[in-house]
Amino acid sequence: MRRYVDLCVFLTDVKNIDEMLVMAKHLGYHTISLTLTNDNIISSEIINEIKKIAIKNKLNIVFRYEINTNDSKKLREKVRKIWRKYEIISAYCIDKKIARIAGRDSRINILIFPLDTTIKDIFNDAQCSLMKAKNQYIEIRYAEIAKNINLERTYTNLLRWVRIAYENKIPIIASSGANRPQILRSPFEIASILVSSGLDIKSARDSISTTPMKLIEQSILKTRGKLINKYVKILRSPLCIG
Numbered sequence: 001m002r003r004y005v006d007l008c009v010f011l012t013d014v015k016n017i018d019e020m021l022v023m024a025k026h027l028g029y030h031t032i033s034l035t036l037t038n039d040n041i042i043s044s045e046i047i048n049e050i051k052k053i054a055i056k057n058k059l060n061i062v063f064r065y066e067i068n069t070n071d072s073k074k075l076r077e078k079v080r081k082i083w084r085k086y087e088i089i090s091a092y093c094i095d096k097k098i099a100r101i102a103g104r105d106s107r108i109n110i111l112i113f114p115l116d117t118t119i120k121d122i123f124n125d126a127q128c129s130l131m132k133a134k135n136q137y138i139e140i141r142y143a144e145i146a147k148n149i150n151l152e153r154t155y156t157n158l159l160r161w162v163r164i165a166y167e168n169k170i171p172i173i174a175s176s177g178a179n180r181p182q183i184l185r186s187p188f189e190i191a192s193i194l195v196s197s198g199l200d201i202k203s204a205r206d207s208i209s210t211t212p213m214k215l216i217e218q219s220i221l222k223t224r225g226k227l228i229n230k231y232v233k234i235l236r237s238p239l240c241i242g
Contacts, residue, residue: 002205003030004187005212007064007088007110008141008175010035014046016180021053021061023181031060031213033088033175037068062216064088066112072101083107084223087216090139096122103130109219110137110173115157116150123161128168137215138165140207141177142190155197162197172199173215174207 006024011017011034024032034050036042054061065086067078075091075098082089090110093099099122102108111131113123121127123138131138138161145154165172174194178184187208194204 002209003213004028004209005031005033005216006176006178006184006187006190006208007033007173007212007215008035008066008090008139008177009033009184010037010177010179011042012179014042014049017050018053019181020178020184021050021057021059023184025057025059027184027186029059029187031062031216033062033064033212033216035064035066035090036086037066062087062220064090066090066092067102067108068092068094070094070098072097075101076105079105079107087223088219093122095119099123099127100130103127103134103136106134106136108134108136109215110139112139112141113157113161115140115144115154116147117157118153123164125164125168128164128170131170132168135218137171137173137211139173139175140194141175142185142193143177143179143183145193146183158193158197162194162199166199166203171211171215172203172207173212174204175212 006029009020009024009032050061063086065082067075069075079089088109089107090112091098091102091108092112093102094114096119099111102111140158162172172194174190176183176185176190191204191208194207195201
């Protein structure tokens, strides 16, 4: 049985976290990643409350930090600061410079490229070579497509990037990118975006199940130095609940 994972649920408002986790479980998710950005920091008290809600809903949770900056110095400083404090680190690559620097840093697990970008070749074979050497993943988010802004450009980039990632064997992760319960989507609805972009059904379903689960396991192994084997569903850490 597949264990579905939504690897990007933004934790922007703790007031709706209960509803968010309940909805995620209802949609069939086994694990979700609560994602913080920039200076969005939560207290230990809130973490404990989230743990209680997760346990009540039998939902696994990991915590992720996403760096969103156009300053390469700030990118490096932030990675050093948060390294080993979160299960997953991602970088939102708004330009080529940030993409290339992030692609050379093995501490960064996931790279995201804005689907409505006008920058040519921000994600190309050269970028893939960097990412492949550092075992990095590319993420596609449902919420970015659902914005209905520059749809032609969005789908042009989506089709191109899915093809380039597949040809270069860069693992693709599909997620909701939700920041409120109403934007959460079922695993099948999210996977269907990749199918419509030319990916086969199995690979599309893998992008929201086995692929993100593999990333979680690899990342925890790398940051916590613990053994992972086939008998362990998901390793626990101070911020990993399940």
